[in-house]
Amino acid sequence: MGPHRSSWRRALVAGAATALTAVGLVASPSAANAAVACEVTYSKAWEGGNSFGGNLTIRNLGDPLTDWTLTYTFPGNQQVTHGWNAEWSQSGSTVTARSLSWNANQPTGAQWEIGFNGSFSGSNPDPTDFAINGTPCTGDEGPGQEEQALVVTPTRVNVPEGGTASFSVRLATQPSDNVSVSVTAASDGDQDITVSSGSSLTFTSSNWDTPQSVTLAAAQDDDDTNGTRTINVTSEGLEPVAVTATEVDDDGDDTTPTPGERVDNPFEGADGYVNPDWSAKARSEPGGEAVADQSTAVWLDRIAAIESGSAGDNHMGLRDHLDEAVKQDEANGSRPLTIQIVIYNLPNRDCSALASNGELRISENGLQRYKTEYIDVIADILADEKYRNLRIVTIIEIDSLPNLITNLNVPDCQEAERTGAYVEGVRYAIDKFYEIPNVYNYVDAAHHGWLGWDSNFRPAAELFASTVRGTKAGLQSIHGFITNTANYSALREPYFDINTTVNGTSVRQSKWIDWNFYVDELSYAQDMRRELISLGFPSDIGMLIDTSRNGWGGPDRPTGPSSATDVDKFVDESRIDRRLHAGNWCNQAGAGLGERPQANPEPGIDAYVWVKPPGESDGASEEIDNDEGKKFDRMCDPTYEGNERNGYNNSGALPDAPLSGHWFSAQFQELLRNAYPPVN
Ligand code: BGC
Numbered sequence: 001m002g003p004h005r006s007s008w009r010r011a012l013v014a015g016a017a018t019a020l021t022a023v024g025l026v027a028s029p030s031a032a033n034a035a036v037a038c039e040v041t042y043s044k045a046w047e048g049g050n051s052f053g054g055n056l057t058i059r060n061l062g063d064p065l066t067d068w069t070l071t072y073t074f075p076g077n078q079q080v081t082h083g084w085n086a087e088w089s090q091s092g093s094t095v096t097a098r099s100l101s102w103n104a105n106q107p108t109g110a111q112w113e114i115g116f117n118g119s120f121s122g123s124n125p126d127p128t129d130f131a132i133n134g135t136p137c138t139g140d141e142g143p144g145q146e147e148q149a150l151v152v153t154p155t156r157v158n159v160p161e162g163g164t165a166s167f168s169v170r171l172a173t174q175p176s177d178n179v180s181v182s183v184t185a186a187s188d189g190d191q192d193i194t195v196s197s198g199s200s201l202t203f204t205s206s207n208w209d210t211p212q213s214v215t216l217a218a219a220q221d222d223d224d225t226n227g228t229r230t231i232n233v234t235s236e237g238l239e240p241v242a243v244t245a246t247e248v249d250d251d252g253d254d255t256t257p258t259p260g261e262r263v264d265n266p267f268e269g270a271d272g273y274v275n276p277d278w279s280a281k282a283r284s285e286p287g288g289e290a291v292a293d294q295s296t297a298v299w300l301d302r303i304a305a306i307e308s309g310s311a312g313d314n315h316m317g318l319r320d321h322l323d324e325a326v327k328q329d330e331a332n333g334s335r336p337l338t339i340q341i342v343i344y345n346l347p348n349r350d351c352s353a354l355a356s357n358g359e360l361r362i363s364e365n366g367l368q369r370y371k372t373e374y375i376d377v378i379a380d381i382l383a384d385e386k387y388r389n390l391r392i393v394t395i396i397e398i399d400s401l402p403n404l405i406t407n408l409n410v411p412d413c414q415e416a417e418r419t420g421a422y423v424e425g426v427r428y429a430i431d432k433f434y435e436i437p438n439v440y441n442y443v444d445a446a447h448h449g450w451l452g453w454d455s456n457f458r459p460a461a462e463l464f465a466s467t468v469r470g471t472k473a474g475l476q477s478i479h480g481f482i483t484n485t486a487n488y489s490a491l492r493e494p495y496f497d498i499n500t501t502v503n504g505t506s507v508r509q510s511k512w513i514d515w516n517f518y519v520d521e522l523s524y525a526q527d528m529r530r531e532l533i534s535l536g537f538p539s540d541i542g543m544l545i546d547t548s549r550n551g552w553g554g555p556d557r558p559t560g561p562s563s564a565t566d567v568d569k570f571v572d573e574s575r576i577d578r579r580l581h582a583g584n585w586c587n588q589a590g591a592g593l594g595e596r597p598q599a600n601p602e603p604g605i606d607a608y609v610w611v612k613p614p615g616e617s618d619g620a621s622e623e624i625d626n627d628e629g630k631k632f633d634r635m636c637d638p639t640y641e642g643n644e645r646n647g648y649n650n651s652g653a654l655p656d657a658p659l660s661g662h663w664f665s666a667q668f669q670e671l672l673r674n675a676y677p678p679v680n
């Protein structure tokens with residue numbers, strides 16, 4: 001693994017105003033007949049000295065926009081120096097922000113953000129005269145627009161045969177009159193599923209946002225299939241919402257669950273698979289016993305990893321792991337068992353780093369080989385009836401899609417983008433695994449030190465959405481996303497957050513945070529989830545966070561906020577993440593084990609997981625010959641003095657590291673020592 005470094009960072013250059021091309025006030029609605037109606041909320045993100053940052057949230061209350069131009073005038077002498085999520089320019093006091101290709105299309109009801117940094121002297125009053133395509137944004141709806149909506153959660157419900165299950169309904173905005181909602185079962189589908197209460201609901205101007213419950217019942221039947229029935233939630237004039245209800249059969253020994261039978265959170269109430277290969281290595285280390293029974297993921301990092309190794313390399317193959325998982329499942333009573341499998345073999349893998357380059361190349365028919373020799377083979381094994389009771393979590397292609405957002409200056413990444421190989425490979429994997437009812441797909445969403453700048457955040461979310469939308473089952477074919485895989489970002493920075501200011505200066509201005517919008521991984525993962533849901537993903541998607549090596553305990557851990565008044569000093573003395581730079585990713589010195597794997601730790605987070613097995617190297621600290629396709633990445637060399645992606649800092653890597661994936665005893669020992677929470 002490797003590549004997280006690449007935060008494409010916006011540099012705020014004082015006096016950069018000259019870099020902006022001045023153009024006049026533009027008011028050119030491209031769709032002349034479209035009714036434009038909009039609302040703009042302006043807020044100062046920070047202010048210090050003669051600089052400030054502004055955020056604008058735009059809401060489309062009118063017809064869908066295919067491109068948009070926002071204009072406003074500064075009441076004072078403010079000057080935009082650098083903006084994002086739009087093409088910014090300023091002429092006199094008039095500011096113009098035009099849509100970019102990825103955010104030009106905004107359907108009715110859409111909300112999006114743009115922002116800028118600026119300079120000023122004297123006072124800094126907020127602008128108020130916002131207009132889109134020349135039409136003032138008054139916050140009133142356009143003619144015929146309806147922003148009211150039914151909010152239904154969840155939209156997939158499992159109803160145990162002979163039992164009941166429920167979902168909830170509320171309104172999106174306050175109505176002026178009462179709103180009646182009907183809930184009815186579709187005429188076709190499994191007739192055993194019925195609406196047992198809540199079939200007619202009334203929302204008033206005072207209780208509109210209190211969820212009301214609808215209960216479904218599934219009658220006992222004699223068949224042994226899991227029938228489904230669509231339940232329609234409707235209200236006059238509003239977009240109807242369909243809920244898919246699946247009866248969970250209790251007859252016979254039906255071992256063929258339907259896709260609808262996937263549970264909401266596969267980690268909840270389940271034990272995690274203990275990988276005997278990893279466990280044995282951990283146990284053989286002094287003190288390792290204390291964590292050797294933790295669940296870690298199984299990495300299929302090359303085609304040969306699928307089959308058991310023979311002489312010389314006697315690793316367990318995928319079937320060995322699944323057979324062992326079935327044993328662990330049988331031994332733990334009625335608790336289900338969750339096993340995590342990392343799918344990690346795209347052609348041009350890890351295109352912007354070297355340490356985890358893989359065996360397949362796009363130019364050598366790699367995408368085809370990925371499909372037939374890798375994904376198809378894995379899917380066949382996972383689909384085996386023997387494994388039907390396991391909850392199989394697939395972690396799909398770490399550091400692939402994010403590289404298409406930030407690293408298109410690297411030829412290997414350009415090729416991945418130009419040929420569509422990453423997107424097509426990821427879709428192929430998702431499609432194949434989604435067909436298997438007990439497999440749960442989680443796609444990699446990098447980490448805050450990579451995508452936490454808004455110039456990367458929204459474009460990445462859009463790419464995730466367009467990629468998954470292109471699968472056979474669309475946005476529902478994945479269960480969620482994973483962040484921080486094999487990375488070191490702290491879960492929480494306890495002594496400051498993104499809104500902290502030091503002596504009037506935002507921590508965002510510190511060298512460490514460098515204008516990022518996130519200081520830690522939990523806030524990033526939760527916001528990324530919200531963003532993805534706003535782009536259409538089901539509201540029941542969940543996030544995973546890899547906490548295998550982000551503990552940052554040990555003697556150097558700060559115990560409270562610094563009292564320094566210089567923002568850099570404050571952040572450096574207060575942060576628990578002790579890396580030299582947040583773009584460092586290889587075998588980080590000073591790191592410790594993080595939160596032990598656990599389900600439902602925080603809202604929106606399905607689980608903390610140990611996907612990167614502690615003790616396995618991120619990359620060799622010097623050139624090592626190998627037949628795994630792995631190259632020497634200087635970010636793993638402790639003597640390396642860095643590049644623009646880590647601010648020319650030292651790599652912070654431990655010395656004497658073996659190839660990525662190989663056992664690295666010294667690192668394991670350090671992770672144990674610096675564990676937080678501490679081990680034992
Ligand atoms: C390596 C893989 C390895 C995985 C887990 C990655 O960095 O490239 O070969 O399986 O880490 O240790």
